[in-house]
Amino acid sequence: RRPPRHVTRIKMAAHLSYGRVILNNLREAVRKELREFLDKCEGSKAIVWDEHLTGPFGLIAQYSLLKEHEVDKMFTLKEGRIPAADVKNIIFFVRPRLELMDIIADNIRCEDRLHGPHRDFHILFLPRRSLLCEQRLKEQGLLVHITHIEEYSLDLIPFDSDLMSMESESAFRECYLENDQTVLFHVAKGLMTLQTLYGTIPQIFGKGECARLVANMMLRMKREFAGSQNQILPVFDKLLLLDRNVDLLTPLATQLTYEGLIDEIYGIQNTNVKLPPEKFAPKKQNETGRDLPTEPKKLQLNSAEELYAEIRDKNFNAVGSVLSKKAKFISAAFEGRHNAKTVGEIKQFVSQLPHMQAARTSLANHTSIAELIKDITASETFFDNLTVEQEFMSGIDTDKVNSYIEDSIAQKEPLIKILRLVCMQSVCNNGLKQKVLDYYKREILQTYGYEHILTLNNLEKAGLLKPQTSTRNNYPTIRKTLRLWMDDINEQNPNDISYVYSGYAPLSVRLTQLLARPGWRSIEEVLKMLPGPHFEERQQLPSGLHKKRQQGENRVTLVFFLGGVTYAEIAALRFLSQMEDGGTEYIIATTKLINGTSWIKSMMDKLEPSLF
Numbered sequence: 001r002r003p004p005r006h007v008t009r010i011k012m013a014a015h016l017s018y019g020r021v022i023l024n025n026l027r028e029a030v031r032k033e034l035r036e037f038l039d040k041c042e043g044s045k046a047i048v049w050d051e052h053l054t055g056p057f058g059l060i061a062q063y064s065l066l067k068e069h070e071v072d073k074m075f076t077l078k079e080g081r082i083p084a085a086d087v088k089n090i091i092f093f094v095r096p097r098l099e100l101m102d103i104i105a106d107n108i109r110c111e112d113r114l115h116g117p118h119r120d121f122h123i124l125f126l127p128r129r130s131l132l133c134e135q136r137l138k139e140q141g142l143l144v145h146i147t148h149i150e151e152y153s154l155d156l157i158p159f160d161s162d163l164m165s166m167e168s169e170s171a172f173r174e175c176y177l178e179n180d181q182t183v184l185f186h187v188a189k190g191l192m193t194l195q196t197l198y199g200t201i202p203q204i205f206g207k208g209e210c211a212r213l214v215a216n217m218m219l220r221m222k223r224e225f226a227g228s229q230n231q232i233l234p235v236f237d238k239l240l241l242l243d244r245n246v247d248l249l250t251p252l253a254t255q256l257t258y259e260g261l262i263d264e265i266y267g268i269q270n271t272n273v274k275l276p277p278e279k280f281a282p283k284k285q286n287e288t289g290r291d292l293p294t295e296p297k298k299l300q301l302n303s304a305e306e307l308y309a310e311i312r313d314k315n316f317n318a319v320g321s322v323l324s325k326k327a328k329f330i331s332a333a334f335e336g337r338h339n340a341k342t343v344g345e346i347k348q349f350v351s352q353l354p355h356m357q358a359a360r361t362s363l364a365n366h367t368s369i370a371e372l373i374k375d376i377t378a379s380e381t382f383f384d385n386l387t388v389e390q391e392f393m394s395g396i397d398t399d400k401v402n403s404y405i406e407d408s409i410a411q412k413e414p415l416i417k418i419l420r421l422v423c424m425q426s427v428c429n430n431g432l433k434q435k436v437l438d439y440y441k442r443e444i445l446q447t448y449g450y451e452h453i454l455t456l457n458n459l460e461k462a463g464l465l466k467p468q469t470s471t472r473n474n475y476p477t478i479r480k481t482l483r484l485w486m487d488d489i490n491e492q493n494p495n496d497i498s499y500v501y502s503g504y505a506p507l508s509v510r511l512t513q514l515l516a517r518p519g520w521r522s523i524e525e526v527l528k529m530l531p532g533p534h535f536e537e538r539q540q541l542p543s544g545l546h547k548k549r550q551q552g553e554n555r556v557t558l559v560f561f562l563g564g565v566t567y568a569e570i571a572a573l574r575f576l577s578q579m580e581d582g583g584t585e586y587i588i589a590t591t592k593l594i595n596g597t598s599w600i601k602s603m604m605d606k607l608e609p610s611l612f
Helices: 005-016 024-040 051-058 063-068 098-115 131-139 171-176 182-198 209-224 258-266 306-311 316-338 343-377 380-393 403-410 415-428 434-448 450-461 475-481 497-501 507-516 520-529 567-578 596-602
Strands: 045-049 071-076 089-094 120-125 146-151 157-160 163-165 203-207 238-243 272-275 297-300 534-538 555-562 584-590
Touching (some): 024 063, 024 157, 045 051, 063 071, 089 098, 098 131, 171 182, 182 555, 203 209, 209 238, 209 534, 258 272, 258 316, 306 316, 403 434, 434 450
Parallel strands (some): 045 071, 045 089, 089 120
Antiparallel strands (some): 272 297
């Protein structure tokens, strides 16, 4: 017998079911849509995945859900024939990309040659159907072979109890380099879906060109659907739309929270991280080197794990003391078994055992991760790099060639490290003097190869690496007015968001903080110095749905980062949510979870050598 469906579901998504906004409702809505589609394709099924979708999809539906709907096999989409499977339906789950249509066409032709036309083919586009893709299949004479072509509007995926992402890896590039606004339409659609589940958001604030476009699309969609509104009491009080290019500095800096450093060093993909296995090998007597595991250790990181929820947003320097306190507490709990004398006491101890064992495993894992990170943060290389970053962010020597960058290029350090530092210097100086910029470009191209000229061009286009056009550098004014650099920070018991970068307060989060109190009118002059317009819109609520706030009840603000957000910014927003006198709780949404490395990588292009 299979377990009741709701049991497996509750276990999987418990951490999405608490907090002011129950994000599990969003997860359930997209799961329902998926089940309905699968049930349209009657009989046994094989799913052929576009590999970019498998990670994000795992946060919505495990294999168990697919199995309940007769999915017997799953394959990765690649050219040639699909592996043998005795199924009636073959369903392609793909993004609307033309190159993927050619692979699907190739798959279908191979199937028809081998098995004859006795199978049904279906395509599910995520997040939207595409006329161009269907046209491509039609040109290949294969549209007639496809029984169902539908779209699955998986715009926002719940990652945690206060975090949603679209996981659109090229969103920043598309918006700011290619001037392609498709992703902004998906953002607006995603926000409309949220409003059908959680009520109309009465106030919309925004800063940046993309923010303005998204707000306009939302208001237009609302007019088009007028009359079909859900009568739901609004859960969100405000929506803040922020363009990533309003704050280009934050993603370039090295994150110094526990979760931020895990992401910087190992890369967190859809809440999973792969770690070097050596630290996780069980310690045994007389162990020989032969038995050490070689497979990376894979862990899931989210707030369902008690210890991780407690330490993820702390500055890394404050993590050690928490882990040692936890270790003492757990060993004391296990010692408690000696004091259990009566049957009742023994029974109580046994009932707590699974929870205690889970806590011990969790502690062992995070102690190992902390050791791995410490090996890196204690190194001279890390310290020197961080020192230069902090000098730039506090405004020291940003206008001349930096000797550390020069030396790093001469030693052929990783190119992305160089690009992050050079871009940071440019952003903190409002562009570099032409002479300095030309020198850096020449050094980079001569050391790493001329094929990187396209990358440098992209970084310039995105505003990250540019010549100084006016003699006035606005950054010091912005830094002082918004208090972006704090000298006296407390990493152990922070009293300001700047703890996430050990001194630098993320500009994006400072803007969010000031919007809540005292409001943006107080920083009108600085807002004008930052790119793009700032605006406020109000959405009419159906009568009777105006919220009556209870005494002491916090407001709820949804902050949507267009172009990506880092884990350190998320930590800073969580810090604001937890402040005693803050008065606002923040829910975070983004097009993609990024760090400096993945962000710069998304803008890199290589000149392919010519064939002749």
